[in-house]
Amino acid sequence: MDSLAVFFLAAVAVGGVVYVFLYPMLSGEKKAEQRVASVARAEPVARVARGQQRSRRDVVESSLKEFEARHKKTKNPPLSVRIAQAGLNWSKQKYLVISAVIGLGMFMLGLMGNFGLLVSVGLGFAGAFGVPRWLLSFFKKRREAKFLNAFPDAVDIVVRGVKAGLPLLDCMKMITAEAPEPLKSEFRAIIETQAIGIPLGEACGKLYERMPLAEANFFGIVISIQQRAGGNLAEALGNLSRVLRDRKKMKSKIQAMSQEAKASASIIGALPICVMTLVWISSPEYISLLFTEPMGHIMLAGSAMWMSCGVLVMKKMINFDF
Numbered sequence: 344m345d346s347l348a349v350f351f352l353a354a355v356a357v358g359g360v361v362y363v364f365l366y367p368m369l370s371g372e373k374k375a376e377q378r379v380a381s382v383a384r385a386e387p388v389a390r391v392a393r394g395q396q397r398s399r400r401d402v403v404e405s406s407l408k409e410f411e412a413r414h415k416k417t418k419n420p421p422l423s424v425r426i427a428q429a430g431l432n433w434s435k436q437k438y439l440v441i442s443a444v445i446g447l448g449m450f451m452l453g454l455m456g457n458f459g460l461l462v463s464v465g466l467g468f469a470g471a472f473g474v475p476r477w478l479l480s481f482f483k484k485r486r487e488a489k490f491l492n493a494f495p496d497a498v499d500i501v502v503r504g505v506k507a508g509l510p511l512l513d514c515m516k517m518i519t520a521e522a523p524e525p526l527k528s529e530f531r532a533i534i535e536t537q538a539i540g541i542p543l544g545e546a547c548g549k550l551y552e553r554m555p556l557a558e559a560n561f562f563g564i565v566i567s568i569q570q571r572a573g574g575n576l577a578e579a580l581g582n583l584s585r586v587l588r589d590r591k592k593m594k595s596k597i598q599a600m601s602q603e604a605k606a607s608a609s610i611i612g613a614l615p616i617c618v619m620t621l622v623w624i625s626s627p628e629y630i631s632l633l634f635t636e637p638m639g640h641i642m643l644a645g646s647a648m649w650m651s652c653g654v655l656v657m658k659k660m661i662n663f664d665f
Contacts, residue, residue: 420552427553429482430525438475446471486525487556493526494558495591498584505577511543511566529554544570558587597663608657615650 426433433441449470453463497518504514512534519531529550536546544567551560565583569576622630633639 420555424552425479425483428486428555429479430486431479431482442471442475445474449474487554489523490525490529490554491556491558491591493523494562495584495587497522497526497530498562498580498587502577502580502584505580511576512537525554542570544568558590561586601661601663604661608654608661612650612654612657615646 420428422435422438426435426438446467447470450463450467453459453466458466500518500521501511501514504517505511515530515534519527519534522530532553533543533546533550536549537543544563547566548563551563561583565576565579568574569579619630633643
């Protein structure tokens with residue numbers, strides 16, 4: 344069992360290193376980042392001669408550059424920001440204590456289950472560093488889904504209020520009174536940030552830091568540009584609302600079209616485990632060699648490694664970025 348654990352942990356470590364260093368090159372992420380950087384560094388085309396149009400274009404360009412810099416900062420947010428994005432009011436100390444408790448609990452379960460010291464240490468390491476991060480990611484995605492579900496309606500409220508002659512801040516106050524969570528708390532944070540003296544455009548831009556979604560980024564850009572350069576806010580937000588609803592429809596369409604592939608991947612991933620379980624039930628002496636012989640341990644570790652690679656590849660194939 345110890346040799347099995349050592350081989351499995353080594354295989355996982357090597358696979359993780361290879362995945363981290365080779366996947367960006369194979370997937371084209373580095374080329375995409377270089378292309379985006381080259382476009383961002385490109386000089387603007389010939390400007391219009393009129394002073395008013397030139398100044399408006401300068402304001403728009405500066406706003407877009409600021410939001411691009413803010414987007415780069417949100418790629419690797421600190422722990423406190425990730426906790427806030429998950430909708431939790433934990434402190435860093437509480438998060439570390441919970442991580443330590445989960446790791447210690449899984450380590451003790453490994454010892455009580457007679458899995459050996461190395462396997463127990465691996466379980467404790469996974470519980471202390473893997474499970475809390477997975478929980479934060481799970482809560483963050485669930486919160487973002489709730490936000491996206493109600494965000495187009497909130498933008499429509501702002502559009503109708505602006506067309507009726509209400510100030511933008513009053514329209515946002517209506518959202519804090521009627522919208523569901525987490526939309527209510529996010530717009531309340533915008534109002535509270537603006538109340539302490541920060542401009543409304545910058546306060547809306549901070550929404551993307553707490554809710555790292557393209558839709559929130561669009562909203563912050565529109566409000567910031569309108570606050571600095573002027574323009575028809577109702578028309579701009581109306582176009583944004585239409586884009587948000589089109590993105591929502593496209594997301595639903597992609598999910599519906601990918602359900603068959605997801606079901607096939609689930610069946611393929613679960614099939615070896617189901618077959619092994621059925622063989623164990625019907626002929627335990629036939630499969631017991633995998634658990635009693637050293638060569639069987641190596642075969643199990645290799646099978647687990649290749650199954651993990653196959654599951655990761657299928658996950659990348661059926662998860663679409665849009």
